[in-house]
Amino acid sequence: MNLVERILARASGRSSVSPDDVVFAKVDRAMLHDVSGPGVIKVFERIAGQGIPTDRLWDPDRVWVAEDHFVPSAEKISAENIARLSEFTSRYGIKNHFRYGMGQYGICHTISHEEAMVMPGDVYVGGDSHTNTTGALGAFACGLGHTDMAYVLLNGQIWFKVPETMYFRLNGRLPSHVMAKDFILKIIGDIGTDGGAYRTMQFGGTGIEEMSLEGRLTLCNMTTEAGAKNGIVRPDQKTVAYLEERMSGAGREAAKVSLGRGGADYSEPDGADSDYAAVYEYEASELEPVVAEPFSPENTRPVSEAPSVELDKSYIGSCTGAKYEDLEAAARILKGRKVRIRTEVLPAAISIYRRAMESGLLKIFLDAGAMVGPPTCGACCGAHMGVLGKDEVCISTTNRNFPGRMGHVESRTYLASPMVAAASAITGRITDPREIVHAA
């Protein structure tokens, strides 16, 4: 069995599972946010009307709640939703509710790793399609709709069809100007936005072993754009160190992070190619900065071949592109330079914001002329705080560029890495970071 099969076998109490088996799996962690939370509350109200008891959750300590899409409250309806969310968490005794303006908060997928909410080998579900992100910690992580989430909250289980696994092997370390974002855009361009439909996308090989946890998170985040059920990376000592550091940072008891559950060791090397439905090989040295043109993440091409487009804005934010290392990479390019177009930087969680402040990154951004905003899904989902108007063109570190995703249906978004977004902020057109660094 491969990694996902082993996790799903463990969670469903079976000795083995194969692709297409339908299993009833125990859920280890579940997450709601300010869009799926009110949706789930609505489902609760409906089924309560049918006489199904909704007075307690299966385990409130395994459920956590984020406020991210419409915060800081964009207008009065979102403010009311936040109030509903607070009522919900206090009514059901959910203690892990990350409230904006009260210490740590941020985009749910970022909180999942910054606060070590998910452990290797977990089955983790969330009311958001980018729940796939957290598979980078070695968990089976996927998104569910509101009704399915309501079911999980009441029962702690859900059925899955065991997905086939596509294995993406990265040989060698990524060049310094190429980021995980470039790699995943390249993959989506190769397999298409439904290329991973109902499959697992697993990443491995020497390039992934060398890659930081944050790079791995970027890869798994955008498996959603390939239609995948989930993305996953085998957990290793880096995963352990990353999680242990965050647990003690959060004032939690310094627990040892385990690489296994119930006797399993999920850090065992990825098996033979025959364990996977398909294997794709990539040479890191051949990769280069990539953009996805409007209006699909699969419309990729190398930045070196990108059209000369006048940009209106550079957006460095979201669970995909505003982790600490993303900001650090953008700051390396922006340091000592000035932006030519509107540039927004929104760290994805308060913990990242704080680190960026302490290490001086925020000063670099401000000196360059960029603005720094609070953690929020914000304009990534076109909600608020920097949405695009008609005909506006944006280069963005986010994950989707469907029509109207970031605002007006006739605005245009180019998806890129934080380095490309930063380099483009300086020139006002889509720019390879090497152009900036070499010019210095």
Place this chain on the structure above:
Amino acid sequence: MEPFRTVRSVATPLDKINVDTDQIVPKQFLKLVQRSGFGKYLFYDWRYESVEGGSGGASVVPRPDFVLNHPRYKGSAILVTGENFGCGSSREHAVWALADYGFRAVIAPSFADIFYNNCFKNGVLPVTLERGEVRDMLKFGGDIEVDLKAGEVRMYSPGSTAGPSHVARFEMEPHRRTVLLEGLDEIAQTLKYEKKISEFERKSGLAESAIPSLPPDKPLRA
């Protein structure tokens, strides 16, 4: 939920691939949580355009070139569309909007996973057919009949009183077919088996899971 009955109507052709849930219901309506009334927001940005009137004060008018606004498709209960329908955000509002608008079935060569699952929770039947057959239906002007019990989609040529001009077959997992045909609520249905599930858990040792819970009093980072 209402049981799924055979639906026959003119089919609305939406000839686009990768229609994402943000096109089905744009994000500005996600804040609303009532499940009824979402139909008016269905395909909002394609269906309406704003006319000048200042920011916030702009009013919207239907775009005459968008298929839903064509009088011919008024009252249609079947949507025919391209590959990977419902990709993107997991928002269940997308299915709420389709159902509230009156669509009982969506026919496409493929669907995005979370959207596909959400359909069954809301009495909407997603039908997967061969790409070639879907292409024919996109160009077809007549009535289409979706019969879940028989697993058939029938095409009736306009004006003809004869039988169907073409019959396409589709498959559906038995459990999901039952859920729709009997109008069962998946939550209610699974809860019927609660006793069996607990018994299974006891036997398999799952009930005494060794997985630790999150510490209940984890302080938030200052």
